[in-house]
Amino acid sequence: MSKRVTIKDIAQQAGVSVGTVDRVIHERGRVSAEVKAKVLQVMQALDFEPNLIASTLAFNRAIQIGVLMPQLHSDPYWDLPLLGMRRAQQSVKHYGVGLVEQMFDLFSPQDFKRSALALINQKPDALVFPPIFLKESLELLDHCAEVEVPTILVNTDVEHPQVMSYIGQDSYQSGVLAGKLLSMAMNGAGKVLLLNLDKETLNAKHLMDKELGLRHFLEQKDKNSFTVLRQDVEDFDNPERLDGLLKLLLQQYVDIKTVFVTNSRAYKLVEAIQEHAQPHLNILGFDLLPNNLHFLQMGKIDFLINQNASYQGYLAIKNLTDYFIFKKQLPRVQHLPLDIVVAENAAYYLQREQGN
Amino acid sequence: MSKRVTIKDIAQQAGVSVGTVDRVIHERGRVSAEVKAKVLQVMQALDFEPNLIASTLAFNRAIQIGVLMPQLHSDPYWDLPLLGMRRAQQSVKHYGVGLVEQMFDLFSPQDFKRSALALINQKPDALVFPPIFLKESLELLDHCAEVEVPTILVNTDVEHPQVMSYIGQDSYQSGVLAGKLLSMAMNGAGKVLLLNLDKETLNAKHLMDKELGLRHFLEQKDKNSFTVLRQDVEDFDNPERLDGLLKLLLQQYVDIKTVFVTNSRAYKLVEAIQEHAQPHLNILGFDLLPNNLHFLQMGKIDFLINQNASYQGYLAIKNLTDYFIFKKQLPRVQHLPLDIVVAENAAYYLQREQGN
DNA sequence: TTTTCTTGTGTGTGCGCACACACGATTTAA
DNA sequence: TTAAATCGTGTGTGCGCACACACAAGAAAA
DSSP: OOOOOOHHHHHHTSSSOOOHHHHHHHOOOOOHHHHHHHHHHHHHHHHHOOOOHHHHHHHHOEEEEEEEEOTTTTTTHHHHHHHHHHHHHHGGGGEEEEEEEEEETTTTTTHHHHHHHHHHTOSSSEEEEEEOSSHHHHHHHHHHHHHTOOEEEESSSOOOOTTTEEOOOOOHHHHHHHHHHHHHHHHHHHEEEEOOOSSSSGGGGHHHHHHHHHHHHHHHHHHEEEEEEEOOOOOOOOOHHHHHHHHHHHHHTTTTTEEOEEEEHHHHHHHHHOOSSOOOOOEEESSHHHHHHHHHHTTOOEEEEEHHHHHHHHHHHHHHHHHHHHHHOHHHEOOOOOOOEEEEGGGHHHHHHOOO | OOOOOOOHHHHHTTTSSSHHHHHHTTTSSSSHHHHHHHHHHHHHTTTOOOHHHHHHHHOOOEEOOOEEEEEETSSSSHHHHHHHHHHHHHHHHGTTTTEEEEEEOOHHHHHHHHHHHHHHHHOSSSSEEOOSHHHHHHHHHHHHHHHHOOEEESOOOOOOOOOEEEEEEOOHHHHHHHHHHHHHHTTTTTTEEEEEESGGGOHHHHHHHHHHHHHHHHHHHHHEEEEEEEEEOSSSTTTHHHHHHHHHHHHHOOOEEEEEEEESHHHHHHHHOOOOOOOOEEEEEOOOOHHHHHHHTSSSSEEEEEHHHHHHHHHHHHHHHHHHTTTOOOOOOOOOOOEEGGGGGGGHHHHHHHHO
16 A cells, blocks of 8 residues: 655655645745756656645635525525535535525516625625526626636526536437437327427527427428427416417317427426316426426326436536635536436436435 | 634533543543533534544545456446446545455356455455345355445345445336336337346346336236237357347247347347348347447437446445545435436436546 | 552644745845 | 845644543552
């Protein structure tokens, strides 16, 4: 068991003091060129790897991660990433990593802006948020660039130099995957009803991408047999309207066989559907919300694509810890798996969501 | 920013020295009942949580984890858990966690026994292995109990008091899931060919469990329309024989629509199949081996159920680190998700396999 | 009673590193 | 030419904890 190499060892080998070695390692300057070269050479030769445990202990500085998320309990989906972050914080708190949480109203760009400002003013060492409002998010990123706060995005990616890393789904591909599953369920032919249960759908890039993925897949699969009918419903909290709309569509287009709910609100559709005699609809939705899972087990939802919302949050905090404590470089994009969840394998995902 | 509570703080509050507090924390005795109670009470009151970083640093002891695995590169599946373990070791090595690897011949119980002995003699602090040979594994576990080496099983679970934790698949449920997917592919009726491409199939509990799961699902789904035809092939490395056998079966049973390969060797089937005019067979197999993925992308394999073999190994090491360094209790059973992998979502799983 | 053992407690050192500070040797400014 | 700033380097302290050791006081054994 070859003992670990310490800075003391390399100091001795290089014929200098540990302080000098330290200066070389941290590039604090104040070291002559020759000595620096010598130290680096010895470090190479001895294959020195700093003891991160000791390093963290001695560093002894708290890292504050600013977290800007939708108000807790305002929407079941948006609770997941935040809870994931809190779990992650629990597991890295002994590295001195803390969260500064700031919530905003999910449907108010103004509130988003205001909250962002409040958060930045607390001078966090990094920032995590989902760019729900594109324009305001870009402004925020500009602001972050000014005050030099590295940023991780979750849920939706946005191109901006200040974005250090994106953690989340590949929306387009999740649309493709939905196409695959729905085409299987349709047995060769049929119409897919694409349901956007959201506000400002046109402004939500990820929903657009999902639609694109679905359409591309079905076109490439069988242009003539499969078609997509799209319907945006902003008033998704009104079951009667939703049910009425669906009844109307089913009368008009008899060959609707499947429904693709593009976000986590599939359960709202199921709740709204009255038992009017209709052909069995195969429904595909997203995310392991309790309500969705309930209907999945009952057979009223056929597929859920798990976007790992909770794990997104978890990873965001873990990654920032890696970045600050362990000095790891982060990948610009981290696409999480698109898990296909059916009644038969739901339990394990649920368990994992709660576990880490 | 409430500063962390240290043992010094609680020593002060309790009116004792840090040494005494230390003794209470580690239950090393030599503390009077009253003092102990007082210290515990103060710890409660101040909500003391030990600084694990400082603790590990001061502890300063190397943990050696014994790893007993099939010879590398003898079977593509069995490479995965080992590689996962090595990756995990990389990421926890600064806690002083090291691996002692001992390989054995995948098809030789004797060699397993011999290797196990050699490993135990090196007195590792813990042991990880897959109980491939049931009888020999139980003996090994008895031996571990004697020398008090805690053990984690991967891949297959075995009931034994010395097993601290099992990490792996739920074999039965993976059979159920296979049933679900195959029944979808069969559109209401058809025969499933269950193919065990392995030796000593009857002795392999996980294969039996998969079959059970499949049969139960199909029975409950539609007893009359679905049937299962089972075939064990020990000579799976002989493509001609495999192809001949398949041709024969397809002639005999014209309603075979899908094939369930119960382990990671689906690619061997695909490689063996000649292009004799036959109905398209939907094939379901296990695990993200390069060959399997290749055929998945080509459309020759329809589904792969990912048993997270690599992650099993990763978790085993991570969990032992948690156990030894962070003093966490481990769950007796950790079932990993049964990922449904199709061509459209394979990339993300592959990426994750390589990532952590 | 003296000796030995046990019990309860405090003190001190070290884990490997980060960083502040000290200080002589140069270099630059006055 | 002397004072002041700068550079290159070494020393020392502390991060929070684990653990060995010291030591007094009382209990048990001789």
